[in-house]
Each structure stands twice: as C-alpha cells, then as structure tokens.
C-alpha cells in the first residue's frame with residue numbers, strides 16, 4: 001500500500017501565489033471600463049431623513065451616477081434572512097438603502113458611481129443629507145422597555161422569542177440541593193478579516209449575464225437571491241470568489257452592497273467595483289457576540305447536575321441580518337455542552353437596538369455559551385467545595401451513552417444529538433499535556449506582584465449538516481491528470497491542498513496530478529458553502545464519494561480492456577494493478593485515450609468523470625478542552641497568559657499542519673476577543689471604534705505560546721471520512737478558560753468574572769470595586 | 777481636482793515615469809498605475825502593515841505616503857523578492873512554517889521581515905516579535921510567522 005496522503009503534514013500548494021504577491025483578491029481585479037462605487041453612510045444612530053440633495057455631487061466631473069432607494073424603485077427588496085428565521089424577525093429586515101429613516105451609524109443611504117474611487121469619495125462629501133435626530137436606544141434593558149422604538153411600525157423592539165424546554169426544569173429546581181443564579185454578558189466584537197469586503201460586478205448588456213467577483217462563502221445561495229432581485233435567470237449569473245483575505249463568519253453573507261453593486265452595473269452596463277474601507281467595515285459589516293444570559297443551575301449536593309434554566313438576550317442591532325436569530329439561538333442550543341443535564345429550559349430574546357446588525361463570528365454561540373456554562377460550573381464547584389475537574393468529570397456524557405440526544409434546541413430543526421466522542425478521555429489527555437497537577441499549587445498564589453490562576457473550559461461544537469449538501473466533481477484527464485471541482489469555497493484555510501489529499505487517497509493517484517478548482521457557480525451547479533467548520537465535513541465527504549465513484553468506473557473500464565473483473569484490479573499511485581501483482585497492468589493515460597477515442601467504453605461518454613453530492617442534515621460534534629495559566633497584575637489589571645493549550649478531538653485530521661494552524665489562529669483570535677477587542681458605542685449612538693487604533697486586534701507581542709493538541713480518538717460515524725470540523729475549536733473555549741483562570745487568580749480578592757472582555761481597565765475596575773466593598 | 781506631477785521611481789529594479797495626481801497614495805500608485813497588486817491595503821490608516829514596502833531600503837507604509845513623495849526613490853515590493861522561480865529564503869520559510877493562511881497580510885510581513893533581517897541578521901525570538909508587532913494578521917496567530925522569520929535568519933546567515 002502506498003502511504004496515505006490523509007494525515008500527512010503536507011505544505012500548502014496555494015502558498016506560492018500568496019508569497020510572491022500573485023494572489024487575486026477582489027481589489028486586484030481590473031476590467032476595461034470599470035467604474036468605482038462608494039457608499040454614503042449615515043453618521044447618525046437614529047434619525048429621520050428630511051432630504052437628500054445630490055445636485056452638487058452630481059456636478060463633479062467623473063461622477064457617473066448617484067442613486068438612492070427611490071431609484072431602485074419597484075425592484076427594491078429587503079436583504080432576506082437565510083437561516084434561524086425565528087417568527088417575528090422577518091419584520092426587521094434591512095432595506096437596500098435607508099428608507100425615510102436611518103437606524104444605525106453606518107447604514108447605507110446613497111451610492112455614488114464614478115470614474116475612480118477618489119472621485120467617488122469626493123462626491124460623498126458633496127451630498128447633503130438633512131437629518132432630524134431621534135433618541136437612540138443601545139442597550140438591551142432599555143430597548144425592552146419600548147420607550148424608543150427602532151421600527152415604530154412594529155410597536156416593539158422585541159423582535160422574536162424562541163423557547164427550549166427539555167425535561168421538567170421547574171421540578172428539578174424545586175427538588176435540588178443546590179441552586180445558583182447569575183447574570184453573564186459577552187461583549188460586542190467581530191471578525192475583522194484583514195481584507196475588507198469588496199466586489200466587482202460586470203453586467204454584459206448583450207448577453208444579459210452578470211459576472212460578480214468577490215462574492216464568497218455562499219456563492220450558490222447568494223446567486224439565487226441576487227438573480228431574483230435582478231429578475232434574471234439564475235444561470236445568467238456567474239459568481240466567482242477569487243482569493244479571499246479571511247472570512248470568520250462575517251464575509252460572504254449578503255449585505256445591501258451585494259445588491260447595490262450588481263444593480264449599478266446592470267443599470268450602467270459597465271463593470272463596477274466597490275471596496276470597503278476599514279472604517280466602513282467596522283461600522284457596517286456584521287457585528288457579533290453581544291449576548292446576555294441570566295443563568296440558573298440546579299444540582300445535587302455531590303455535584304450531579306440536575307437542570308439549567310436560562311434567559312438569553314441577543315442585541316441584534318437595528319436590522320435582522322442573514323443569520324436571523326442564529327447567535328442567541330445557537331448560544332442557547334449549546335448551553336448544556338458536553339454534560340448530562342436532563343432538564344433544560346431556555347427563553348431566547350432577540351432585541352432590536354440602534355447598533356449595527358448582528359451576524360456570526362467564528363464559533364458563534366459556541367464561544368458565548370461555553371463562557372456562560374463553564375464559568376457557572378466553576379462558581380458551583382467553589383460553593384460545593386468540589387474540585388472543578390472532578391465536577392466536570394462527574395457530569396460528562398460517557399462514551400457508552402453516545403450518540404446522546406439532548407432534545408430539541410434549535411428552532412424548527414431536528415433534535416440535537418451528540419454524534420460520538422470520548423469526553424472523559426480528552427479531559428484526561430488535556431490535564432496531562434498541560435501538566436495541570438504540577439501547575440495547580442500556583443492557583444490563586446501571589447508571586448512577584450501578580451496573582452496566578454489556572455482555568456479550564458470544556459467545549460463541544462457542532463458542524464456538518466447545517467445546510468443539507470455539498471457537491472464535488474472529479475475528472476480524469478490527459479496527462480494523466482485529475483481535476484477536482486468543488487461546490488464549497490475557500491477563505492484561506494488551505495483546501496486546495498487538503499482536498500487534493502482526500503482525492504489522492506480515495507482515487508489512488510499521486511497528489512501532484514490533482515488540481516483543485518472551487519468558488520465558481522459554473523463549476524458545480526449546487527452547493528452551499530464553507531462556514532462553521534463544515535468545509536471538510538461536507539465538501540470533503542462529497543469529494544471522497546466522487547473520487548471513489550470514479551475509481552470504480554476506471555476499474556470497470558480497465559477490467560473490460562484487460563479481460564478481468566473490476567474486483568481483481570486496484571488503482572494505486574496512478575497505476576492499475578492486478579491484485580497481488582507488482583507490475584502495473586495498464587497505464588491511466590492509455591485508459592483516458594481509450595475512452596476519449598472510442599464509444600465502446602464508459603457508455604459512450606468521452607469524459608471520465610464522476611459527480612457526487614454528500615447529503616446530511618445531521619451534525620458532527622468536535623470537542624475538547626482549553627487550559628490557561630495567567631498572571632494578573634492587581635495594580636494595572638493586566639492579564640498575562642503564561643501558557644495556553646487547546647486540545648481538540650477532530651475525529652480525523654486530514655492535514656495536521658493545517659489543523660494546528662486553524663487551532664492556533666483561532667485561539668489567538670479568541671484571546672484577542674477576550675482580552676482586547678470591543679466595539680464600543682458612545683454618546684448619541686456613535687460607534688467609537690472605527691479604526692484599528694481604537695479596535696485593537698492582538699499583535700505578535702500579545703500572543704503567548706499556544707500549544708495545540710489534535711486528537712483523533714473517535715471518528716464521526718456521520719461521514720465517510722470520520723471528520724468533525726476543525727475551524728473553530730481553537731476559539732470556542734478562550735473566553736471561558738481565561739475568565740476562569742482570572743477568577744481563580746483573583747479569588748482571594750473576591751473577584752468573580754461574569755462579563756467579558758477582560759481588558760486591563762475592566763479587570764482593574766473589578767478589583768477596585770471588590771476591595772471597596774470589602775472595606776465597607 | 778488636484779494637481780498632477782511627473783514622478784520617476786524604480787520598483788523592483790525597473791524604472792517608471794508616470795504623471796500622478798498629488799493626492800494619490802503610494803499604495804494606490806503601485807496597485808493601480810503599475811499593476812503591482814501584491815501590496816495590500818488592510819486599513820488605509822497606517823496600523824495594519826499590509827501595505828509595507830521598502831523605500832530606499834527602509835520599510836514604510838505605502839498607504840500613508842503619497843506617490844509624489846517617492847519621486848526618485850528606489851522601491852522594493854513583494855513582487856521583487858523572488859529571483860525568477862527561486863523563492864527568497866523568507867518566502868520559502870513562510871511556506872515551510874505554514875506562516876500564512878489567507879495570505880492577505882503576507883506581503884506586508886515579508887517586507888517588514890526583509891528590512892528587519894537586513895538590519896539584524898541574527899535576531900532573538902523576542903526581537904522578531906517586536907519587529908513584526910506593527911503588522912496585523914488575523915489568521916495565523918503569529919507564532920508560525922515568528923518561526924518562519926527565525927528559519928530565514930538561520931538560512932541567510934549560513
């Protein structure tokens with residue numbers, strides 16, 4: 001047997017174009033006659049639009065067209081929800097451009113199209129909009145009072161409610177030895193990929209075809225929506241993703257701009273490019289995470305969990321975006337985590353405010369719920385004087401209980417079932433790798449002016465059949481060579497390499513024969529996309545099936561030719577062998593020629609290809625543990641991470657280089673989100689964090705040593721590869737593990753973390769408040 | 777709108793003469809006028825370092841300079857690092873260490889590291905971290921980038 005490619009740390013083939021400056025990102029695309037668009041955005045959080053005067057702006061030479069919602073006329077639709085359509089949310093969708101009123105700072109009001117971006121921006125300055133300010137509402141509690149209505153016509157800011165009820169929580173709480181109630185909050189922050197959003201739309205007037213570059217993540221779905229908006233048949237639209245500077249949930253969802261730019265191109269009959277600047281990105285692209293949770297826990301004296309009861313509030317911003325109620329609902333769905341909790345009741349509230357709309361950020365709902373639950377468990381462990389590790393061990397779902405059905409947690413879908421896993425084993429492994437027992441005596445210790453703390457968090461996260469299928473087509477060609485066409489897309493993860501590994505093994509050809517194509521709606525007619533770590537689970541599985549199918553075809557044809565049954569043959573490293581013999585029996589190049597030049601083989605089809613779709617509405621669940629050792633300076637509130645580890649069972653690891661890269665990269669994002677990043681609103685609903693000076697991303701000097709341990713103990717039974725998704729595990733537990741570690745560090749001061757971020761000012765304020773309280 | 781000036785620059789060893797508007801940034805000039813799109817824009821306000829290039833041997837942020845300020849200068853961009861098909865040791869190290877994912881920040885890191893290693897051919901890890909602390913990467917978590925630069929430093933000194 002040749003050595004399998006799957007599992008090998010193969011260097012990425014896509015790197016060459018990136019390190020030589022030859023990548024093609026949206027802004028690198030130049031088409032003849034191309035115009036440039038810029039978007040006029042509301043500087044106000046909540047105001048009525050009295051008038052918009054574009055006369056002066058239109059007079060600027062080089063300005064081609066300026067349009068507002070009126071110019072879109074009857075075609076105008078709101079940006080639709082794609083998922084988590086909790087009833088009620090549909091009343092809060094965003095119009096393509098502001099209608100009568102603006103509801104958040106950054107809302108698109110008008111579009112300028114000009115001969116250059118410089119000119120388009122000049123024109124923005126020359127447009128005069130008269131606003132009449134309205135009082136704004138930013139915070140959940142205030143919004144729930146409905147004194148200021150963001151959408152008056154709906155009479156309420158509570159857009160929707162979703163309820164979960166599993167078992168009988170009320171009874172469990174009555175009978176419990178121990179109950180505790182806390183309120184937790186995760187702050188508003190978001191993905192901020194290094195490349196801002198951008199697109200190029202090119203309408204061919206003659207053929208009535210639209211080609212759009214820079215569309216990503218959900219090419220097929222997005223194409224369908226834009227086609228129906230433009231009233232064109234779907235197949236007249238070609239969506240091409242090109243290279244993408246990071247996704248993280250935020251990119252590739254439909255935003256107003258995804259309608260406006262194609263619309264402009266169609267109206268003008270010329271290519272139009274729009275590239276967002278960072279300020280726009282921070283105020284207009286999806287924000288995420290801002291969720292508050294009132295959580296109650298019930299247990300027996302010995303720490304056996306009996307019930308959870310929660311009220312979750314999502315600050316959805318001014319409009320419900322494509323993800324619908326995903327962020328707060330997903331938080332609710334994952335709250336029980338890896339534990340046996342027979343009774344669970346939760347009410348999710350989607351609340352509208354005058355902030356930017358909410359969408360997903362890597363590990364949406366997973367990060368938040370992990371923080372709420374794991375924090376509460378540590379508080380409970382302290383109350384009951386049980387070791388936090390023992391408490392978790394006691395309640396973890398055991399391998400023999402798999403698959404484990406939690407119950408109905410998400411709106412309108414199947415019950416949540418944890419597919420497979422050995423949770424206790426991953427915990428043991430994590431403690432050992434981290435040297436937890438050795439570090440433990442440092443817990444709470446004050447040394448050289450700093451308090452030490454060690455925190456851990458257990459997580460489980462779902463992926464897979466969030467949308468029902470992905471497709472792949474594999475073709476054996478001249479050379480011989482193999483081309484792979486995928487319905488999924490790529491946002492920088494390295495699929496061109498990982499997918500070639502999968503195909504090489506399943507088909508039995510050398511990896512360097514294989515070219516991988518993706519991110520183009522013309523290649524594979526149906527598909528969804530890469531998000532929530534599902535790329536390899538769904539797309540990889542489809543590819544595996546297609547390659548296996550093609551192998552079967554090849555062996556059948558070879559068998560006919562050699563006078564052997566297909567079962568007597570095998571294909572390895574690109575050569576056909578009679579089983580048990582060493583010398584190749586047939587060259588694949590010859591086989592390709594045979595099929596191409598004679599109608600005798602392959603049922604008369606000249607092309608040796610196979611297309612397969614992998615269908616699944618089930619979810620795989622990766623799981624693992626985050627561990628953090630921190631030192632906190634009580635004077636400054638600075639949290640320094642001395643050691644950080646992510647242990648994750650991904651079922652099966654296609655390329656360890658890439659999986660570790662995902663884990664470390666995600667952990668750093670999570671650490672940044674927990675310690676540094678926050679989208680802050682000030683007076684009058686002004687977003688204060690509109691540059692990278694105010695919205696602080698982690699840099700190389702903020703990053704601790706991070707160790708990533710990848711486990712493959714329990715492959716998923718839900719797909720042929722056994723994979724469980726590897727894009728988000730490094731992120732999920734960061735908030736929880738750091739909050740637990742900081743709480744342990746400061747336990748002698750009576751500080752308990754219930755809110756993120758753990759920025760120095762916040763930590764210092766907590767310490768001060770507690771000392772003041774204790775002094776009283 | 778704004779006045780135009782003729783400037784001459786040498787980029788990656790090739791000389792160009794162009795008429796540019798005074799307000800055009802050096803980054804836009806490279807990307808739009810010279811079609812050297814390897815230099816990226818991540819923030820356009822001088823923080824992310826994606827636009828870093830070398831101007832007369834020094835690492836600068838091309839988003840925060842005007843093209844006219846580069847008149848007469850010698851520039852090096854990411855496109856000028858490799859010798860034909862032969863990668864520069866830094867580029868090779870970036871691939872070896874999986875120091876890039878989406879690749880958008882990569883040109884800026886490469887150019888920053890290139891200038892840094894010229895000054896400090898045998899840096900410590902701490903020095904490397906400090907040298908790149910003005911460049912943002914959202915994908916890799918920096919650790920592999922630090923390793924890659926150390927690897928390249930080993931190569932260039934042997």
Ligand code: FES
Nearest residue numbers: 818820824825839
């Ligand atoms: S684009 Fe120049 S520093 Fe960010």
Ligand code: FES
Nearest residue numbers: 877878913914915
């Ligand atoms: S590799 Fe994506 S931003 Fe650095």
